[in-house]
Amino acid sequence: MYVAQSFFHLLVSAIIIDGVIRVWKISDPLTTQRFRFMVILFPIFSFPLYQLVNPQRGSIFFRQEALFDSNRWLHLALWGKVPVGIFFLFILFFTSMIFLAQELVPVLHHALESRRGRIDYVRLRDNSAVVRALACLPGEKPEMLVLDDDENIIFSTTGRKAAVYLSSGLVRTLSAEQMQAAVAHEMAHIERSRRPILFVVFLFRIIMFFNPLVLLEFRRATQDEEKICDDMAVSLTGRPHALAETLRKLYGAAGEDDRITEAARISDLRDSLEKYSHSIHIRSRIERLEESPANEGGGWVTFSLALLTIIVINYFVV
Amino acid sequence: MGKKMTGLFSFGLMVVVLIGALKLLNWIPSAVQDGFVREFKTVDEVNSKLGIRDIYIPSYFPQNFKWPPTAICAQTRPYSAIVMEFRDVDRGGVGLTISQVEAGAPFIAGDRIGLSQIREKVIYPLKGRMASLEVGVGNNDEPCSRISWIEGKYRITVSMRSRPFDLLKIAESMLR
Numbered sequence: 001m002y003v004a005q006s007f008f009h010l011l012v013s014a015i016i017i018d019g020v021i022r023v024w025k026i027s028d029p030l031t032t033q034r035f036r037f038m039v040i041l042f043p044i045f046s047f048p049l050y051q052l053v054n055p056q057r058g059s060i061f062f063r064q065e066a067l068f069d070s071n072r073w074l075h076l077a078l079w080g081k082v083p084v085g086i087f088f089l090f091i092l093f094f095t096s097m098i099f100l101a102q103e104l105v106p107v108l109h110h111a112l113e114s115r116r117g118r119i120d121y122v123r124l125r126d127n128s129a130v131v132r133a134l135a136c137l138p139g140e141k142p143e144m145l146v147l148d149d150d151e152n153i154i155f156s157t158t159g160r161k162a163a164v165y166l167s168s169g170l171v172r173t174l175s176a177e178q179m180q181a182a183v184a185h186e187m188a189h190i191e192r193s194r195r196p197i198l199f200v201v202f203l204f205r206i207i208m209f210f211n212p213l214v215l216l217e218f219r220r221a222t223q224d225e226e227k228i229c230d231d232m233a234v235s236l237t238g239r240p241h242a243l244a245e246t247l248r249k250l251y252g253a254a255g256e257d258d259r260i261t262e263a264a265r266i267s268d269l270r271d272s273l274e275k276y277s278h279s280i281h282i283r284s285r286i287e288r289l290e291e292s293p294a295n296e297g298g299g300w301v302t303f304s305l306a307l308l309t310i311i312v313i314n315y316f317v318v
Numbered sequence: 319m320g321k322k323m324t325g326l327f328s329f330g331l332m333v334v335v336l337i338g339a340l341k342l343l344n345w346i347p348s349a350v351q352d353g354f355v356r357e358f359k360t361v362d363e364v365n366s367k368l369g370i371r372d373i374y375i376p377s378y379f380p381q382n383f384k385w386p387p388t389a390i391c392a393q394t395r396p397y398s399a400i401v402m403e404f405r406d407v408d409r410g411g412v413g414l415t416i417s418q419v420e421a422g423a424p425f426i427a428g429d430r431i432g433l434s435q436i437r438e439k440v441i442y443p444l445k446g447r448m449a450s451l452e453v454g455v456g457n458n459d460e461p462c463s464r465i466s467w468i469e470g471k472y473r474i475t476v477s478m479r480s481r482p483f484d485l486l487k488i489a490e491s492m493l494r
Binding site for chain 1: 325328329332333336337340341343344347348350351354355356357391393395396399401424425426427428432
């Protein structure tokens, strides 16, 4: 019952939040991310909370009067024999496997590797071109480390010894302005990691490992995180177009070619879809930086109205 | 201000459409297949529409209750269940409920006669069956009682807003 209801509660919540974002034209990624957290977290607690308020909520009378009774669909027998619930279970199983393969295992693997492995890096000299280019960035700068690699690589590590890793290929590729933009973006990630809300939400998200909609919503929240860091980077550099150019250079022709390539195998199809989804996301970030629209955010009134609507409607979804 | 009002109106419209869509989706399974929970007017209708042959009904009623039931809900999907409610003509409100559910089913009667406090629970021999008899008080501290037993493939539960004497007579009148 928990599984079915949390699935439908999340679906209803996602529809309401998408509607709120469209209706009020909310474009501030910080606000949209908060709404997405609401969608991810609410269904974890909704069923037990509702049952606490009204233990008779699953009763035959309540179901008869409910807005939506999941039992009706789950026990609907296709061709008179096969319950729809079997397909629902299959979707949950498939989602659980995707979660394990795409999220949990890579995260654990990465955590183990970073404890075990060594990254060969070189510290930048104080008079290096990179250090000079970053001199005008305000605030405390993290340690800058260079990897010997011709590929364009940049990433950051967070925690007590936060650092930004750049590849030598990237140092040769980017101009001073673009270097500033790229590093400012990583500095934003480091700053954001000091209040690790996304990580906490990820821990809660693990509880709903079976729910495909959580997969989608968490991905959208992660994309919002990138846009939040883009905004923070622009506030440090004052140059949104430099960051847009940097994204173009880093991700090649991303966004200009959004065809899904022919896939010979299912794993190729998965990779192709993954690249397609990634390129759409990069393109939206580039467009956003180039158009520089004013961030419209919903206030706490909108947030509260959305939450109240979600609570009330989902109470009648059993 | 105009923009906020437009936004509120659009949001309200969206909620109305969502509620309509949920109700429509809720209706579809019962339109294409019988057996999902719904209200019925008579026990005969339950028998004819759902094909539930063995429906246990009492032949004895205290003066403040009358046949037929004031409400009947029944289903055969995902399991067989019938719930009948009877109005207490003296005190008003639901005073007696009888539920008949497939034994072992995860059924919540949600009957409006809840025992908020069980003072005594005993095994009661009911015409050869071992029934569970609970006596206590309801939400308004009025005496309530409930008896439950297995009959064939069903679990039958009779709940009443009174002491157990009439409850036991009703339960016994349901059995041969």
